[in-house]
Amino acid sequence: MTSSSSQRARILCIPGLGVVRVRPKHIFTFPNGLIGFENLKEFVLVTSTRLEPLRWLIAVEEPTIGFPVLLPWHVVPEYELPAEYSDPHTFVPLVVVTTFTGSSHIVVNLKAPILLDVRRRQGQQLILPGDRYSATHPLGSVPQGVGSSPC
Numbered sequence: 001m002t003s004s005s006s007q008r009a010r011i012l013c014i015p016g017l018g019v020v021r022v023r024p025k026h027i028f029t030f031p032n033g034l035i036g037f038e039n040l041k042e043f044v045l046v047t048s049t050r051l052e053p054l055r056w057l058i059a060v061e062e063p064t065i066g067f068p069v070l071l072p073w074h075v076v077p078e079y080e081l082p083a084e085y086s087d088p089h090t091f092v093p094l095v096v097v098t099t100f101t102g103s104s105h106i107v108v109n110l111k112a113p114i115l116l117d118v119r120r121r122q123g124q125q126l127i128l129p130g131d132r133y134s135a136t137h138p139l140g141s142v143p144q145g146v147g148s149s150p151c
Contacts, residue, residue, distance in 0.1 A: 012044075012063040017056060020046055027060055028116055028123040035112060035125055040065065043123060045094075045116070057094065057114065067114075069094035075108050075139060085115055085126070092116040097139065111135040 010022045022044045033040050042060035053074050058066040072079035072095045085091045094114045098107050110133035116123050 010060065012058065012060065014046065014056070014058055014063045014066060017046060017048055017058075017066075020044075020058075022060065025121070028121055030123045030125075032124065034067075034114065035127075037065065045069075054097065055094070057096075068097040069114065070097055070108065071095075072108075072110060072113060075137060076110060076133075079110065079133075081113070081115075082126075082128070090117060090119050092118055098136075106139040107136040108139050109135045110137045 007024055009024075012020050012022055014020055026044050027042050028044070030041050030043060032038060034043075037059070040059040040061055043057050044060055046056040046058050046066075048054075048056070051068075053070055054068050055070070056066045057069050072093055075095065079093075080086075081091070081093055085093070092115070094116065096109045096112075096114065098109065099105070100107075110128075112125055112127045112135060114123060114125050
């Protein structure tokens with residue numbers, strides 16, 4: 001897209017994070033979407049210093065849909081990706097963090113990482129073969145300080 005309107009920053013109101021300005025160069029296109037969200041194709045990675053090392057992968061088309069994510073090495077220092085995705089200058093792997101309603105326990109999906117290709121500005125979700133990694137790897141409890149925002 002080359003029209004000037006497609007190059008303008010978008011303003012997103014993200015629940016829990018507030019109002020965020022997103023420039024087109026920060027958007028990752030997911031040609032196949034994410035598992036369970038195949039209709040959503042554009043995502044942005046949002047950081048909040050008060051929640052580090054957590055980041056948020058937010059759907060640009062629907063900012064109420066977002067996923068807390070971590071670099072996998074925060075959870076498993078020896079985490080390995082298939083060789084074709086191991087170049088750290090090209091691929092940034094993220095794992096989705098999940099809490100369950102009525103519980104303060106947190107799990108991380110190490111089995112199906114999200115890969116951001118920082119050179120092509122594209123993303124994809126992999127399902128790793130074998131049983132080395134779990135989709136429900138325990139992480140701990142919900143940290144204090146997770147608050148609300150005006151959105």
